[in-house]
Amino acid sequence: MNSILRIGELGSLGQIVARYPEAIFAASFIFLVTWACFHLLYNIFLHPLKHFPGPTLWAATRLPWCWWQYNGRLNDRLLELHTKYGHTVRIAPNDLSFTTDTAWKTIYGQRSAEMGKDPVFRLHTPTGSQNILVADRETHVRQRRLLSHAFSEKALREQESILMMHVNKLQEQLSARCTSGPLNMVAWYTFTTFDLIGDLSFGENFGCLDNGDYVPFVRATESISKELTFMQMLIYYRLQKVRQIFMPKGVAGARFQNVKRAMDAVDRRINRVTDRKDFLYYILAANDEKGMSRAEINVNAFSLSIAGSESTATLLSGATFYLLTHRHIYTILVKEIRTAFKSENEITLASTNNLEYLGAVLSESLRLYPPVAGTLPRQVPPGGQTIDGAYVPAGTSVGVNHFSCFHHPQNFYRADDFLPERWLPGIRDAAPFEKDNRACMQPFSFGTRNCLGKNLAKAEMRLILAKLMWRFDLELVEGRGDWMEGQKIFGFWAKPPLMCRLEVMRRD
Known part of the structure; x- marks a missing residue:
């Protein structure tokens, strides 16, 4: 008292x-x-997840996860953990990571009670409007219905002339410049895919191929991916309001600046009456009372222009590196392409579908160097869920880590080696590949939210690589054999220059 x-x-x-x-x-x-x-x-x-395997420190706090994420090496570390602890690993107090085909189906497959995107790691657009990548279930169904017209087989056939124009421009630029010295193929693939997807998204290309250089919209991509990566950590610790303190200089605000550029391009495209079969043509044609608002069109055009270009450029860069460091595989592919066509004009979207070895090379490149290398986290709905035989309580964040799943030694024979033949008919089901778990290879994700533009991406990859290998002999510059070593991932791969010598093949 x-x-x-x-x-x-x-x-x-x-x-x-x-x-x-x-x-x-x-x-x-x-x-x-x-x-x-x-x-x-x-x-x-x-904790309810205390029985799941994993390092004790990671179970105690998310700080180890954040450390590896911040340094761009999270996926490498997760592969090490999965190799040590198995297909299911507790990687944070309330997070489980999986690397099986059954986990793909359970977590991402179609179901009455959808495993929604984890609200902590569900990244919002800078304007607050929902796009197809972050939308809730109802909005996603509505937007996907509209966008599906733009990515249909019919649309792809109608867009072939646009693809051809940009790929042919790449060929001409490389032909004009290759005699001056080695060329950075990462840059040239990026110029092509951004120009192409910008043309399809906004009806105007960025001009990267014409100028042989990055424009601000394209150059900002690396900063945007880092901003998204760092925002995940800040949101988890509720520090997003003071993000300027933690965000590296030159990263904060990059997304908003590019959204503004995209909005201006969308306005110009809508005001320009045309029958040109780009994405907006199909979106606007199907835009009824259940259609998209102008704000939704803006953020979807922005997201498609980034996701649909960076990922394709990444895959082409990885495939080129693997081919040039495995000369016997390069020789087989070049022979297939050059014997299949008498002239470069014969190389089309339809004709490249018949190149089995090219398809195998691209599949193996997607496995070893997936453009989306991380995890797309979902949250277990009320009532919990059994995943791979173990009950997981409601509210748990779960997901399949692409990089770990595709590289796991229990999923693939010689999982770290570039072996395209593992995907060839007649070989893939025989020793030593008969035990490969090919069902776990889902580079475009799985279920109702899988990548809507995967057919377009595959068509671009086949067309660009086939035309490149038909016209040019390529060689990696000496000392660049370690190009893959130490690469970091901030949403996208942070790719160093891939310097190659190109020589136009002589045909007598």
Whole structure:
């Protein structure tokens, strides 16, 4: 009672703090340490996921996950953990990572109660409007219905002339420049895919191929991917309002600047009446009372222009590197392409479908160097879910890590080696590939939210690589055999230059 009176005599809380600052600081520190220790011990010994395998420190706190994510090496580390602990690993207090084909089906497959995107890691658009990549289920169904017209087989056939124009422009630019010295194929693939997808998205290309250089929209892609990666960590710790403190210089705000550029391009395209069969043609043609708002069209055009170009350029860069560091495979592919066509004009979307070895090379490149290398996290719905034989409680964040799944030694024979023959008919079901778990290879994701543009992406890959290999002899510049070593991933691969010598093949 006396102590209560003495405190009352001190007056306000501010006076107490002013009179006993050291005591208040010590008490606060002790409280925080005690709370942190309890939180860590609860995660390790009492949490509903305590029975799942994984490193103890990762189970206790998300900080190890954040550390590897911040340094761009999370996927490498997750592969190490999966190799050590198995197909199911606890990678954070409330997160499980999987690497099986059955997990793909359970987590991402069609179901009455959808496993929705994890709200903590569900990245929102800079304007707040939903696009097809982040939309809730109802909005996603509506938007996908509209966008499906733009990515149909019929649309792809009608868009072939646009694809051909840009791929042929790439060929001419490479022919004009290859005698001047080695060329950075990462840059030239990026110029092509961005020009092409910009043309399909907005009805105007970026001009990268014409200028042989990046424009601001394209150059900002790396900063955008880093911004998204860092925002995931800030949202988890509820620090997004002070993101300027933690975000590296030149990264913050990159997305918003590019969305503004996309909005201006969309406005110009809509105001320009045309029957040209680009994406907006199909979207606007099917835009009824259940269609998209202008804000939704803006953010979808922006997202498609990034996702539909960076991923294709990444795959082509990886495939080129693997081919040029495996000369016997390169020789087989070149022979297939050059014997299949008498002239470059014969190389079309339809004709490249018949190139089995090209398809195998691209599939193996997607496995070893997936453009989407990370995890697309989902949240277990109410009632929980059994995944790979184990019950996972509601609210748990779950997902299949692409890189770990495709590289797991229990999923593929010689999982780290470039072996395109594992995908060839007549070989893939025989030794030593008969035990390959090909069903776990889902580079375009799985289920109702899989990549809508996968057919377009595959068509671009086949067309560009076939035309390139038909016209040019390629060779990797000496000392670039370690191009893959140490590459970091911030949403997208942070690719260094891939310097190659090109020589136009002589035909007598």
